[in-house]
Amino acid sequence: MAMAAPVKPIVRTLAGVVAAIKCSLGYVAPILRKARPRFLPSPWMDPPRLHCAFRAGAAERAQMNRTAKLYRLTAFQRLARLAALALALAEHRLAADAPTLLQWHYGDGGQGGPDLDEPVVTDRPDFTEASSTVGRGVVQLEGGYTYAYDSDDAGSAKSHSFPETLLRVGVLADWLELRMAWNYAEETTTQFGGPRQTSTGAEDLYLGVKWGLTGQAGVLPEMAIVTQMTVPTGSGDLSAGETLPGIVWLYGWDLNEWLATGAQTKADRALDDVTGEPFLELSQSWTVNYSLAERLGAFTEWFVIAPEGADSNHTEHYADGGFTFLVNNDLQLDIRAGVGLNAAAADYFLGSGFAIRR
Structure with a gap:
């Protein structure tokens, strides 16, 4: 570049x-x-x-x-x-009051940056986050609920996740966004012929910064990077007990007026579910977004979570999809559902949520 x-x-x-x-x-x-x-x-x-x-x-x-x-x-x-x-x-x-941190040396350079006259662009409901920032002076709040279920020969597990709050604030420039997320979860594990165990409480606080790198210029994508971490503020078994850093590379393309696609590549420090030992958790996703009507949109997506060096965690593949509805340019509602594609993945999950911009 x-x-x-x-x-x-x-x-x-x-x-x-x-x-x-x-x-x-x-x-x-x-x-x-x-x-x-x-x-x-x-x-x-x-x-x-x-x-x-x-x-x-x-x-x-x-x-x-x-x-x-x-x-x-x-x-x-x-x-x-x-x-x-x-x-x-x-x-x-x-x-220079630039809309992005960098520019492609191609065509018009891919000016990028948020357009507040257009409908709100959100990081939910798919796994892939948006490759754009919210814009200087903009406050955007996203949240929702997710239910997930998994079972195998030994037992079953289910979880409730709410409110999945993500606060996004544009500061200093259009390409700089501060991020904070908080969530409450309930996880219940049942062993066949054995006891039921439930963990309930707040999860670790998420802090991050999204950097808008480039706008789209022809075949060259709009790109952003998120530097992030979770800090040990959660309850009991739901807290990692230490700071876990990570980084996300986001890239996407508007193909025409009704079709867009994007992906993310992610690396996080994580802890093994059984031994508690740290490992490098990699993930990759790809999503396709469709504009079905003036206010109705949809998406389909594939993503994989791949632990590198974990003792008991295994690679998980998922496919999911959903719909979005624009109440107005600053308020969006969504629903989604997904299924696991291999034995290590959860059987299915579903949820709904919202995003509001001001």
């Missing part, structure tokens, strides 16, 4: 960002993939080398500690440089 004319003076800076990202992946990836052991003095230390340090003698440990200290400083310096370059780019786009 090339930059449009207003951003050309900082192309070399962006090349530095790419180099910094490559240098930093070795430090960031282990944090997402593996838990920090209780004896780790810093998350920047490489776990295999640390284990060797505990087996080594005093001299070797001292030398490795000195190496680790230098390793940590280098990592922080690189991340600081990356953050400074990102802030410089953001400041440039803020000064």
Whole structure:
């Protein structure tokens, strides 16, 4: 992807960002993939080398500690440089009052940005989130209810999820969106011939930032990135007990006046359902949206949740679909239903919800 004319003076800076990202992946990836052991003095230390340090003698440990200290400083310096370059780019786009953080060097550049004269664009009801932001000064509230059921030879499980609140606020620029979500859940597990167990309470608080990267330019997609995390504020068994970071890449296309498609690629730190050990949870989705009438829309979707390095969690495939109805340009209602496509997935789920913009 090339930059449009207003951003050309900082192309070399962006090349530095790419180099910094490559240098930093070795430090960031282990944090997402593996838990920090209780004896780790810093998350920047490489776990295999640390284990060797505990087996080594005093001299070797001292030398490795000195190496680790230098390793940590280098990592922080690189991340600081990356953050400074990102802030410089953001400041440039803020000064230009640009609708997106970047632009394609193709056609009109794909201006992007939200159009408040058009109907509200929401992150629900499908699994795939929108590749657009709400826009500066806009507050959008989304919520709903979901029921899910699963059974196998050992027993059954069902869950109720409500209110699935997602607050989206556009700040500083059209391409910057702050996000906060909260939910209450009830999960009941029944073993055939055994007891029934129920967990009820608030789930961990979700915090995120959506960055509008580009508008659509011909075959080149509208894109956004969400940097996010959950923080341990939930109740009992429904809380992870630690902060779980993640990142989402969103991309989509308007194909014509009545058909659009989009997808998301996601990576999250998650905890195993049985052992509680951390692993990298990957997911991929693809959705197709249809405009059936002036106020009536529909969608069909496939998505997969794939745990990498989990002890007991397995890959889950789903297909779902639903309808949306616009009460007016700022209020949308929705219904949805989905089924699991393999044994590890839930048997089915269904729900409904709303989105309101002001």
